[in-house]
Structure formats: structure tokens, C-alpha cells
Amino acid sequence: MDEARQEAIRNYCLHAGWMRFPGGVSFLAAGEYNENWLVETGQGLRVFRINHGSQLGLGESQIAYEHRVLELVGASGVTPLPYGVDPHPQAVEPALPGGVLLMEYIPGAPLDYTRDAGRAARIFAAVHSLPVPCGEETHKIPGLHDHAAPCGLVVQADPVGDIVRECEGMLARFSDHPRKEVLARLLRYRDEVARMGEDTRPLFAGEPLCIVNTEVNSGNFLISDQRAALVDWEKAVLSCRHQDLGHFLAATTTLWKTDYVFDAQARAGFLREYCHALYAAGAAVPPWDMLDAQTRVLERTILLRGLSWCYMAWYEYTRPEQSGHSIESGHSVKNGQAGRALTHAHTLATIERYLDGVEWLLR
The missing domain is CATH 3.90.1200.10 (Aminoglycoside phosphotransferase (APH), C-terminal lobe)
Incomplete structure (x- = not known):
């Protein structure tokens, strides 16, 4: 499963312009609601986050909500900066299982x-x-x-x-x-x-x-x-x-x-x-x-x-x-x-x- 997920993340990042050329993708952390992967983008290391659910009851709006929060707290200097979000990443194969967010790796x-x-x-x-x-x-x-x-x-x-x-x-x-x-x-x-x-x-x-x-x-x-x-x-x-x-x-x-x-x-x-x-x-x-x-x-x-x-x-x-x-x-x-x-x-x-x-x- 991990190899397929890595391929899906790499294909999506290339398609979305989040990665300049094929780079490494490795697992960071996973939970019921999200999984996080480390991606080499060409602009530096980024965290690629895949959403599976919402603890706030927001449904498919969850990943966009988190992106909005990161925008609002970014000026603090103590949170990861957001670089992109897509609630429905359906454009490439293999498909990803939920909305995705690209953010700063700290x-x-x-x-x-x-x-x-x-x-x-x-x-x-x-x-x-x-x-x-x-x-x-x-x-x-x-x-x-x-x-x-x-x-x-x-x-x-x-x-x-x-x-x-x-x-x-x-x-x-x-x-x-x-x-x-x-x-x-x-x-x-x-x-x-x-x-x-x-x-x-x-x-x-x-x-x-x-x-x-x-x-x-x-x-x-x-x-x-x-x-x-x-x-x-x-x-x-x-x-x-x-x-x-x-x-x-x-x-x-x-x-x-x-x-x-x-x-x-x-x-x-x-x-x-x-x-x-x-x-x-x-x-x-x-x-x-x-x-x-x-x-x-x-x-x-x-x-x-x-x-x-x-x-x-x-x-x-x-x-x-x-x-x-x-x-x-x-x-x-x-x-x-x-x-x-x-x-x-x-x-x-x-x-x-x-x-x-x-x-x-x-x-």
C-alpha cells in the first residue's frame, strides 16, 4: 500500500505543480483523520497531508478549513506555512483517498x-x-x-x-x-x-x-x-x-x-x-x-x-x-x-x- 500511495502523491504533486521534478516521498505519521508524508519538491521539503475525516463534523470541507487556519496563524512564526490545498484531488491515477494539503516541513x-x-x-x-x-x-x-x-x-x-x-x-x-x-x-x-x-x-x-x-x-x-x-x-x-x-x-x-x-x-x-x-x-x-x-x-x-x-x-x-x-x-x-x-x-x-x-x- 505504501508504494502505491507514494506513487499517487508523486503523480499528484507533479500534476498540480507542487513538485518541479519527480522527488522522494516518505511516510511521516498517520492517524484516523489524516496521514502525513514528506515530499522533496525541488523548492525544499514539504509535508503532504491527506485527510480522511473531520473531528469538527466539517465533512469534505475539513482540509480547506485547516488550510484556512494555517493562513490565519501563519504570521505568528510558530506554525507551518500552507502552500496549497485541494479538497478533491481526482485528476491523477492512482487516486488519493481524500482532500490534500501541502505545507511547510518543520x-x-x-x-x-x-x-x-x-x-x-x-x-x-x-x-x-x-x-x-x-x-x-x-x-x-x-x-x-x-x-x-x-x-x-x-x-x-x-x-x-x-x-x-x-x-x-x-x-x-x-x-x-x-x-x-x-x-x-x-x-x-x-x-x-x-x-x-x-x-x-x-x-x-x-x-x-x-x-x-x-x-x-x-x-x-x-x-x-x-x-x-x-x-x-x-x-x-x-x-x-x-x-x-x-x-x-x-x-x-x-x-x-x-x-x-x-x-x-x-x-x-x-x-x-x-x-x-x-x-x-x-x-x-x-x-x-x-x-x-x-x-x-x-x-x-x-x-x-x-x-x-x-x-x-x-x-x-x-x-x-x-x-x-x-x-x-x-x-x-x-x-x-x-x-x-x-x-x-x-x-x-x-x-x-x-x-x-x-x-x-x-x-
Whole structure:
């Protein structure tokens, strides 16, 4: 399969003018929703991304949506630049299975929480301080979102309420899910988060919206001596900054591929570095007490989303037909199929560890 995919990517890049002459194509990472390939274009290395689905419910509009996000955050200097997009790449054979996106290749290693948290804080500040364009045609997905930003992004102006509703959908997706004891605990926690959202609504009144990534695990950062960047912008929305800050700090995020948990000192250091970076960028710096309290609310909310996703994904991963199926990105030392298989095993193991430790995570 990998050889056929490489040929399809090479043929498409030549046809679209994204490659000056036949160059190398190698596998980078794959997941349920996207697969990424490294392409030698003649203008330098690029990432060729093939879309297979949408976590935002955007259907065939997903890849164009991600391209639009990359256009909007490009001025930050901490995200990959987009070079081209085609939602329907049907012009060459063999055919590609979904919409495609060409973007900048950024070399680097995943983020190390003990060493790189400050660099992550500066990345967030660079993105969150960007002005949100207005005055453009509103982008709507009929029947899905009540409204969207003039810049074309999905809006989550009520982040706690929006995430609670998202989690309810994940928890209710499989009526024959066997882990009923976990469901009962998560439903109780959902009620706690929903009440917290109502109680803290005044805390977020008037909070300015910004572009947030919403999936800021360590593997989505690329860190090198030359540059630090945040990649994978498929689920970006317009919301409050605390979605990213809370997600970054939540234990379900840090424990996904590491054994790290932020203690009080490290958490405060990360948020203070974020404030320093906002100030250096000339952006408004929120009062410390408010930033701390708002971020804590989203940390608790993100725990619900992470565990709800694990509950849903456990069912999908343990179905016989899902053998070798991958949701989270993974790297291959030999080829794409090996990378997907290794990632599947790691992801299922992590999901089971989270579900078995629900009480510890929610303490």
C-alpha cells in the first residue's frame, strides 16, 4: 500500500505543480483523520497531508478549513506555512483517498515538559495575540453550527458548555459499550463540569476570543535549537485562550506519551512565562488571579473531554475490525503500516490506563 500511495502523491504533486521534478516521498505519521508524508519538491521539503475525516463534523470541507487556519496563524512564526490545498484531488491515477494539503516541513523533536514548557508558553502567546480578521464572508456548515466567525472559523464562545456537549455525544455514541462503571463515573463528572460552567460563567464574561489549537499534546510541538513550532491545526476554533492553556496543563495530555504531571510550581512558571510573552508581543496581559482561575476551569473541563474520548475510542479500538486502526499520530521506522500498528498498540494501552485510573485522574 505504501508504494502505491507514494506513487499517487508523486503523480499528484507533479500534476498540480507542487513538485518541479519527480522527488522522494516518505511516510511521516498517520492517524484516523489524516496521514502525513514528506515530499522533496525541488523548492525544499514539504509535508503532504491527506485527510480522511473531520473531528469538527466539517465533512469534505475539513482540509480547506485547516488550510484556512494555517493562513490565519501563519504570521505568528510558530506554525507551518500552507502552500496549497485541494479538497478533491481526482485528476491523477492512482487516486488519493481524500482532500490534500501541502505545507511547510518543520524539523524538530516532540516537546519535553521539563525543558520546553517555557517555549510552549511563548508559542501560545504568539498565536493568541494575533488579531482575528473581520469583515470577510461568514463560513457556515448548515445544520452543524449556529454561527461561525467572519474569518471562517468555528466559534466556541462558551468553551465549557461547548465541550460538555461534545463529550455527551462521545459518551452516548455506543449504547452497547461494556464499561458501564466508567460511563457512570464520567456522567457524574460531566454533571460536575456542567455546574462549574454555569457557576463560573461571569468569570468569562467579556473574555476576548482568539484562535486556539485545542490539541496541544507534546507530539504536536516540534522543538529544535533553531525553532519551536506547533503543528496539527485540524481542530482549531475561535474560543478563549484557556482551552489551549488548560489542555496543555491537564494530566490526560501530559501523561499521553510521557510520565510527567505539572506540579504547582511548574504550572505557575508556565503561566507566568505566558504572561511575559504576551507583554513582549505588545498584547494585553490578563490579571494573574483571573488567568489562574479561568485556566483551572478549563483544566477540569479538558479532563472530561480527554476521558470521554478515551471511553469512545476504547470501544473502537477493541472491535475486531479495528485491528491496526490508528487514531493518534505515530512514527514509523520502516514504513507507514508499521507506524500505524505501533501507534495503535500504544494508544490502546494508554486509553486502558486512563480508564482504569479514572478516579485518580479526577481526584
